[in-house]
Amino acid sequence: MTDRIAVGMLGEWAQRLLGSESHGLQTTFRRIRRNTLSVVGLGIVGGLVLIALIFPVIVPRSQVELTHLDSMFLPPSLGHPFGTDEMGRDLLVRILWGTSISLQIGILVVATAMGIGVPLGAIAGFFGGRIDDAIMRLTDLFLAFPSILLALAVAAALGPSITNALIAIAITWWPWYTRIVRGMTLSLKEEKFVEAARSLGASKARLIFKHILPNCVTPVIVNGTLDIGYAILATAALGFLGVGAQPPLPEWGLMISTGRLYMPSRWWVSTFPGLAILVTVLGFNLVGDAIRDVMDPRLRA
Amino acid sequence: MTQDLLTVEELRTYFYTEDGIVRAVDGVDLQIPSGSIVGLVGESGSGKSVTALSIVRLVERPGKIVSGRVLFDGKDLLSLSEDEMRRFRGKEISMVFQDPMTSLNPVYSIQDQMEEPLLLHRNMERRQARAEVLEMLRKVRIADPEKVARLYPHELSGGMRQRVMIAMALSCKPKLLIADEPTTALDVTLEAEILDLMKTLVREVGASVLLITHDIGIVAETCDSAAVMYAGNVVEFADVGELFANPRHPYTTALLNSIVNPRRRKQRLAVISGTVPNMLHPPEGCRFHPRCPFATEKCAEAPGQLSLVGPGHSVACSQHSRDVQAS
Numbered sequence: 001m002t003d004r005i006a007v008g009m010l011g012e013w014a015q016r017l018l019g020s021e022s023h024g025l026q027t028t029f030r031r032i033r034r035n036t037l038s039v040v041g042l043g044i045v046g047g048l049v050l051i052a053l054i055f056p057v058i059v060p061r062s063q064v065e066l067t068h069l070d071s072m073f074l075p076p077s078l079g080h081p082f083g084t085d086e087m088g089r090d091l092l093v094r095i096l097w098g099t100s101i102s103l104q105i106g107i108l109v110v111a112t113a114m115g116i117g118v119p120l121g122a123i124a125g126f127f128g129g130r131i132d133d134a135i136m137r138l139t140d141l142f143l144a145f146p147s148i149l150l151a152l153a154v155a156a157a158l159g160p161s162i163t164n165a166l167i168a169i170a171i172t173w174w175p176w177y178t179r180i181v182r183g184m185t186l187s188l189k190e191e192k193f194v195e196a197a198r199s200l201g202a203s204k205a206r207l208i209f210k211h212i213l214p215n216c217v218t219p220v221i222v223n224g225t226l227d228i229g230y231a232i233l234a235t236a237a238l239g240f241l242g243v244g245a246q247p248p249l250p251e252w253g254l255m256i257s258t259g260r261l262y263m264p265s266r267w268w269v270s271t272f273p274g275l276a277i278l279v280t281v282l283g284f285n286l287v288g289d290a291i292r293d294v295m296d297p298r299l300r301a
Numbered sequence: 302m303t304q305d306l307l308t309v310e311e312l313r314t315y316f317y318t319e320d321g322i323v324r325a326v327d328g329v330d331l332q333i334p335s336g337s338i339v340g341l342v343g344e345s346g347s348g349k350s351v352t353a354l355s356i357v358r359l360v361e362r363p364g365k366i367v368s369g370r371v372l373f374d375g376k377d378l379l380s381l382s383e384d385e386m387r388r389f390r391g392k393e394i395s396m397v398f399q400d401p402m403t404s405l406n407p408v409y410s411i412q413d414q415m416e417e418p419l420l421l422h423r424n425m426e427r428r429q430a431r432a433e434v435l436e437m438l439r440k441v442r443i444a445d446p447e448k449v450a451r452l453y454p455h456e457l458s459g460g461m462r463q464r465v466m467i468a469m470a471l472s473c474k475p476k477l478l479i480a481d482e483p484t485t486a487l488d489v490t491l492e493a494e495i496l497d498l499m500k501t502l503v504r505e506v507g508a509s510v511l512l513i514t515h516d517i518g519i520v521a522e523t524c525d526s527a528a529v530m531y532a533g534n535v536v537e538f539a540d541v542g543e544l545f546a547n548p549r550h551p552y553t554t555a556l557l558n559s560i561v562n563p564r565r566r567k568q569r570l571a572v573i574s575g576t577v578p579n580m581l582h583p584p585e586g587c588r589f590h591p592r593c594p595f596a597t598e599k600c601a602e603a604p605g606q607l608s609l610v611g612p613g614h615s616v617a618c619s620q621h622s623r624d625v626q627a628s
Contacts, residue, residue, distance in 0.1 A: 195359065198359060199357060199391065200418045201389075201390040201391030202387075211406055214408045
């Protein structure tokens, strides 16, 4: 039944984005095209997704990790547009490969944080009382943890790895979603259509998941999209500190970190991964804004 | 004599607020026979909506059904567990609410929303449900049902939305439909249509209706019998013809007098002096007595009990109980 609800919800939103009788696909695209920044954002993210999907298929992991000691520290040139790093590996190839890592982590972090935070928020808002208090105190507790410190702790306990970094970041992020969803639930549960649904025999679970949550989706998706960018940033930060991705993984933060030692003479080793992060976060920010514009009141007649 | 479909006995629903206890429904009795339309008339704040919500047990904190019995088909609804009650809602008893603008979930299409009770209560397959939805839309006289089914609530007009709500409420063929001011938010031309539609459909399905309204005109048009509520009590109950011909309770009389007669020019508008009581501190005895032109000291002491003054006609007024006793 959960799959049905999930598919149903996605279907509904797909229908809204792709158009119903009165709002065709063309209207949606027209609205997006009107805003150049949105197009830029979509282009960036679209490009990133393509790279993330295709690159690991074309270029096997070994290529990215093999060392070529004869071509160390080559500056940017036609043969190596981003130069080579301290192990002689082509930087452009590594960065492009790293896109898939960063995107996967970013999406997984946000998905996990949502998966924990959203239902908790709905339950807290709907039931109120002691359940609400308990969940809110839990939220406060986790909000108090700085993600980097927690990641360091997790790394110390479980060993540094990108998976552990993922867990550490997700643990500190879910409370934001809980807050958003709880706030919306509190007002939504007073809505007439919730009362009407209840009068038709809907159970509490049905009311929460089928009636209230779908109405909370907009801010959750907007925040989620923006968060993917920030999650990638956080992962990079942890990689930079050495508690996230470990060599020889071509993770951008890690690459900046190792390249630090060779600044400023071999500037390209740190700079290009840094630019990659910048472009990625920018792209997701713009897309998040675009989604907010498309999904909110303007689509309502 | 066949048993009534719904019998409400001494229903009391109180709201425990920070400012005190609001006795919104304070000893309400109602009888709704099968296949009949019963009106519940009263001003805002008289407790009509709370009565309706109490019947289906949708009253939320700080409200609480304190005492009484709600016998539906012989079963006391107030004694059921929440799970058992939920099976009644939508299937045996369903409701239509006042504001069609907000009664539908904005993120689902009409089709999806109308399917929900069908899938829930009648255990239909998706395809069956889709067909049934179209059939229901046709029954409520919506043109082009295939198109409307795929629309979202904000794309429909108020009248259409109310029709959808009625269709949804009747979709599982309930025995009782509670309509809480179903036409208050609609304009007058729509009102007539919707009421007519409700009457037709309800006869078809064989259901009874509890029609809650503040508009006596609607009661005259649509109902078989009616109860008049004031400040949490039913003050008069009779068949509609009898109620309009022989109103006994001073409040009922005053209500009927306040209807403007378009044929009589230069008419001074009749007014009921005073205002609706503060439900935190209602008047002692009969709650209407401060505004009643016939009040005596006795009225301030004890509230009137509903007593029979004619066949199927009961009044809660100490003056009239005396009449019956005298005769």
